[in-house]
Amino acid sequence: MKIRILIAILSLPLLFLLVLGGTRYAADCLARAQSVTPPFPSPEFQQRGIPILMYHKVNPDPRSGGLGLRVPPYKFARQMEYLAAHGFHTVSLVDVVDHFQKGKPLPSRPVVITFDDGYLDNYTYAFPILKRHRFTATIFVVAGTVGKTNVFDARVQPVNRMAGWRELREMAAYGITIGAHTLDHPRLTGLPLEEARRQIRESKAILEAGLGRPVEVFSYPYGRYNLKLARLVKESGYRAAVTTVQGLARPGDDPYTLKRVRVMGSYNMQKFITELLKYYYYPPAPVAAGGRRY
């Protein structure tokens, strides 16, 4: 018995040392993480490009999908806090195009936040976080699935509810831009041009009728686009369109093939910051028209 008490007394300082060591280790890691954060771009770098962040689902439930398309809300909240704390200002895609084409002034350190597909979780989880910072964003809605489920990718993804008209109208009234993402999310490059035109035009018309406001921006499903499709989007009355090609939106870019910066659910803060800032410094390698998945 006495030996056990002795062991307990002797192990206490050992335990203390272990805890202290652990804390020191954590502090070291934090310091290291902060030191590798790239310095912020100078103003002339900011003039050269604007990040358009690309999200899909913001959802805590792993059953709603993998971390490729799903960012947990606590991570999204930290990312928005980071943007707010570091002087980023959210702007719309039309603001960006007007800035590039007509010199419309933008606030310092502009960023565009976009969500593809129009999931209900954008309203449930992302919208309250955006409101907390008075941030705006753009949601590209699959016009044929408003208030329904993700039938467009149900074979490869779990069933998710899509935002209904009530949620879309409430977000639009706050200042969220609603854009179009076709009628039923096809790969536009694989369709006859007439059907592609219908997808691009009718999704705009349905969303405008449902929202009672103009729909001026478009996102290519799976990032599949070509120059013919970009022309169709322009002729259909849109002001801008986004792809999944990685990079910043830059002056002189075709407003109908804008690049974005993907944010995945697996990213920690360091990775998020690296992705957010890396294109300011490293021009991306040219990517062939046609885009990539997502």
Ligand SMILES: [Zn+2]
């Ligand atoms: Zn999509």
